[in-house]
Amino acid sequence: MDAHAHHGPAKGLTRWLFTTNHKDIGTMYMWFSFAMFILGGAFAMIIRAELFQPGLQMVNPEFFNQMLTLHGLVMVFGAIMPAFVGLANYMIPMMIGAPDMALPRMNNWSFWILPFAFAMLVSTLFMEGGSPNFGWTFYAPLSTTYAPPSVTFFIFSIHIMGMSSIMGAINIIATVINMRAPGMTYMKMPMFVWTWLITAFLLVAVMPVLAGAVTMMLMDIHFGTSFFSAAGGGDPVLFQHVFWFFGHPEVYIVILPAFGVVSQIIPTFARKPLFGYDSMVYATASIAFLSFLVWAHHMFTVGMPIAGELFFMYATLLIAVPTGVKVFNWVTTMFRGSMTFETPMLFCIGFIILFTIGGFTGVMLAIAPADFQYHDSYFVVAHFHYVMVAGAVFSMTAAIYYWLPKWTGKMYDETLGKTQFWIAFIGFNLAFFPQHFLGLAGMPRRIPDYALQFTNFNMLSSIGAFIYGGAQVLLGFNVIRTIVAGKPVNDPKVWDGAQGLEWTLPTPAPYHTFTTPPEVK
Amino acid sequence: MYQKAMRLYRLALGPVLLLLSSIGSSAWAQGPTEWRHPNQVNMPVGVTEVSAQIHSIHMTVFWICVAIGVAVFSTMFYSILVHRKSRGYKPSHFHESTKLEIAWTIVPFIILIVMAVPATSTIIAIYDTEDADLDILVTGYQWKWKYEYIDPAGENISFFSSMSTTPEEIAGTAPKGENYLIEVDEPVVIPVNKKVRFLLTANDVIHAWWVPEFGIKKDAIPGFINEAWARPLKTGFYRGQCAELCGRDHGFMPVVVSVVEQEEYDSWLTAKKEEAAQIKELMAKHFTLPELVQQGQQIYNRVCVACHGPNGEGGIGNALAKSAIVTGALDETLDTVVHGVPGTAMQAFGGQLNDVELAAVTTYIRNSFGNNMGDMTQPVDVFNFKKGQ
Incomplete structure (x- = not known):
């Protein structure tokens, strides 16, 4: 312990600017993503406020489109992805018995370019012609020939985000492969490490594809090419193929680490080992593999040949099998355990229920003929918020509450945590469950105003969204309160059912993790 | 504690059951015509064979999902209620079963095949665009x-x-x-x-x-x-x-x-x-200036006014009053109206309005909002202009 004291963090601003410490970088990633989460949430509040009743009250359609574009981009690339990269940075060395990440200087770089990327993206709001207004999926030619001038800044910021993600992913791969403690074989790694290893490979595979898509846009806009313009011999649908070849694995990039978190937390509070560890690993790998073969299920209505429709329908349905295995394993882990329901566990149970509902609607959407009705309707909006928010965000929240005592050496307020869970759970369902009905009843997505028949459910949805937004303020408050005035914890295990190397470290975890590698039996 | 949890359980399940029954009944009770109504929660049966088939697949898959959901969630809630530390339940330590894993890989696979069969036949029907009337x-x-x-x-x-x-x-x-x-x-x-x-x-x-x-x-x-x-x-x-x-x-x-x-x-x-x-017939006709202006005004108020404003003062679009293009060469005005300005909100109206309308609206903007050009465009001029491109 004494040795650590001599190598404590530097003081002042330079500590954060020049740091190569995985905990400092993980912390910055998570605070940055929380800031982006609040910003993206603010955009969502504007959207839901406009949709509170029919007619245009608050914003014009042009600004509405900018809001929905920035909401999507900021949430996916700014909130969810960096949150899990931060968590990986903080936890993976502690979980595999390593002193730090394998490539600490690159780690610093991969974080510090992110704020610049988002500053540039958000600055487009103040540019002439406004910010990007073509949706986070930026389909050509709306995003090329018909885009506002700020699209060039958008392309540059996507490039930077992509570089950051690729560097983060390479770092994780290098760390997991090279820096595991003696005796920690691959099949002994915690599930969170496994899911992140697979996620990192997905990132390295698909972020360059996204970079390719935006580069082709750049060429079309400024250098006279016609990749996405039929008039010059190109094809607008090519854009969608390239985008979704990135976009579908991206969905699993977001959700696999969430699976990992849930697989860590449930055994702790069920006081019973994770059921079917091996099958969890194989299921994760299968999901990742299949994610490369299903991209065109986002494009059932573009007019693909029937063979394409059938192939992508069958392949997509197949993903339900490994995903089902995961859910069954979690439930069986709980079965005949000895459960308690602290805040992290509540969020995990909420995750299982809501993610499973999102999975069901996913199966429905995979049925190509039915997708002709669901596609681009609010049904899709409901579906992906059930998997993205109730999936990724719920599990990230669970992770924060679960490891916060280990990070800070202080306990969060349990009552406040549980209160936040119930507010978030009720608010979330109120916001997004009615959107299933809206979509089935014929309301298209991405519209600033709607026919009168959709009024009631939209009003409900807006109220739910405001409640859910409020719950996030509570989360921020609870975390800050813990850091400032939480009750100290000294027990290395914190939770009596917790397993894994991170719980063998003192609480709070020392600045440098395992300076001598632990022995794993 | 147990009873409290039981109460909570019922409380949580109540609205779900209510919702399920409302989805079910609305699907059966409604004829296709009343589909668009407030609080509609389901997709239409529709008025074509295909739309009815889609609806039926949708309902089949929905009910299968509900059944699986009930099975999974009731197992989970049973555990949550019974296997809790507060009731003194001692944890078991089992953590694998190859038989179970194989079972819950194969059973869902079979269920998926059951879903895929009707979906395949419907998609084939959707793609059969031959022999249209x-x-x-x-x-x-x-x-x-x-x-x-x-x-x-x-x-x-x-x-x-x-x-x-x-x-x-x-x-x-x-x-x-x-x-x-x-x-x-x-x-x-x-x-x-x-x-x-x-x-x-x-x-x-x-x-x-x-x-x-x-x-x-x-x-x-x-x-x-x-x-x-x-x-x-x-x-x-x-x-x-x-x-x-x-x-x-x-x-x-x-x-x-x-x-x-x-x-x-x-x-x-x-x-x-x-x-x-x-x-x-009108295309060949020669109009007077007041005729063209009067007709052009109607078209302007239908098509142009949203962007250029009722008095040509501009808004989303540029101001037309005293505009360099509108008070410039006639061909230039016509060119802008017919071909639009690429990359801006100004669309090409050449394919959207007919030649009479194009002639009228061009004449109108050149003779209104203080633009007193005094000249006019005849339908035949528009025709020749387009032909000359």
Whole structure:
């Protein structure tokens, strides 16, 4: 312990600017993503406020489109992805018995370019012609020939985000492969490490594809090419193929680490080992593999040949099998355990229920003929918020509450945590469950105003969204309160059912993790 | 503690059951015509065989999901209620079972096959666009639809269909009508019980043509032609909206299809053809300046006013009053009206308005808002201008 004291963090601003410490970088990633989460949430509040009743009250359609574009981009690339990269940075060395990440200087770089990327993206709001207004999926030619001038800044910021993600992913791969403690074989790694290893490979595979898509846009806009313009011999649908070849694995990039978190937390509070560890690993790998073969299920209505429709329908349905295995394993882990329901566990149970509902609607959407009705309707909006928010965000929240005592050496307020869970759970369902009905009843997505028949459910949805937004303020408050005035914890295990190397470290975890590698039996 | 949890459990399950029953009953009790009503929670059975098939697959898959959900969640909630530390339950330590893993890999796989079979036959039906009785070319524009009836004799008729909801209704300064945002100035008319093939394309960005009660949603992509078809079995108005984000007024380009009896369709078509013949006649006519200005004003107030303002003062578009282009060479004004300004909101109106309308509106803007050019454009001038390009 004494040795650590001599190598404590530097003081002042330079500590954060020049740091190569995985905990400092993980912390910055998570605070940055929380800031982006609040910003993206603010955009969502504007959207839901406009949709509170029919007619245009608050914003014009042009600004509405900018809001929905920035909401999507900021949430996916700014909130969810960096949150899990931060968590990986903080936890993976502690979980595999390593002193730090394998490539600490690159780690610093991969974080510090992110704020610049988002500053540039958000600055487009103040540019002439406004910010990007073509949706986070930026389909050509709306995003090329018909885009506002700020699209060039958008392309540059996507490039930077992509570089950051690729560097983060390479770092994780290098760390997991090279820096595991003696005796920690691959099949002994915690599930969170496994899911992140697979996620990192997905990132390295698909972020360059996204970079390719935006580069082709750049060429079309400024250098006279016609990749996405039929008039010059190109094809607008090519854009969608390239985008979704990135976009579908991206969905699993977001959700696999969430699976990992849930697989860590449930055994702790069920006081019973994770059921079917091996099958969890194989299921994760299968999901990742299949994610490369299903991209065109986002494009059932573009007019693909029937063979394409059938192939992508069958392949997509197949993903339900490994995903089902995961859910069954979690439930069986709980079965005949000895459960308690602290805040992290509540969020995990909420995750299982809501993610499973999102999975069901996913199966429905995979049925190509039915997708002709669901596609681009609010049904899709409901579906992906059930998997993205109730999936990724719920599990990230669970992770924060679960490891916060280990990070800070202080306990969060349990009552406040549980209160936040119930507010978030009720608010979330109120916001997004009615959107299933809206979509089935014929309301298209991405519209600033709607026919009168959709009024009631939209009003409900807006109220739910405001409640859910409020719950996030509570989360921020609870975390800050813990850091400032939480009750100290000294027990290395914190939770009596917790397993894994991170719980063998003192609480709070020392600045440098395992300076001598632990022995794993 | 146990009882408290039990109460919570019931409390949580209550609304779910209520919802399920409401979805179930609405699917059975409603005829297709009352589908668009407040608080509708389900997709339409629709008025075509395909839309009914889609609805039936949708309900099958939905109920399978409900059954699986009930099984999984009740196991979970049973554990949550019974296997809890507060009741002194001691944890077991089992953590694998190859048999179970194989079972819950194979069973879902079989269920998926059960879902895939009807889905495959329906998609094959959707793709069978052969042997249509009528072809209609649907072109998406920012932000309206153009319908062109393809006539084997070459006498195509075509018209634009734009939303007829007024800006005042949207702004809330006038009461909103019953079909707020899902009404158009001219619906596309098709005969009942006939196989109608829609050929879909777009003029600018990607749009998507969606009529829920036909089970049709298909992208309209610039430079490509997609196909969809419907054989509606019931007359009536069927409403939908553009489904693909297509820019500022994406929310304001509804689709309205009017399905009528064959005789009614025939007489409508005849009237349309006569109208087209009249326009052809007008093309050759020489108009006076007041005639053109008067006609142009009507067109301006329908087409241009949203961007250029009632007095040509500008807004989203540039000001027309004292504009260099409008008070410049006549050909330059005409060029801008006909071809638009690429990359801006100024569209090419050459394909959207006929030559009489183009002549009138060009003359109107050059002789209003203080632009007293005194010159005029005749339909034949527009015709020659387009030909000379």
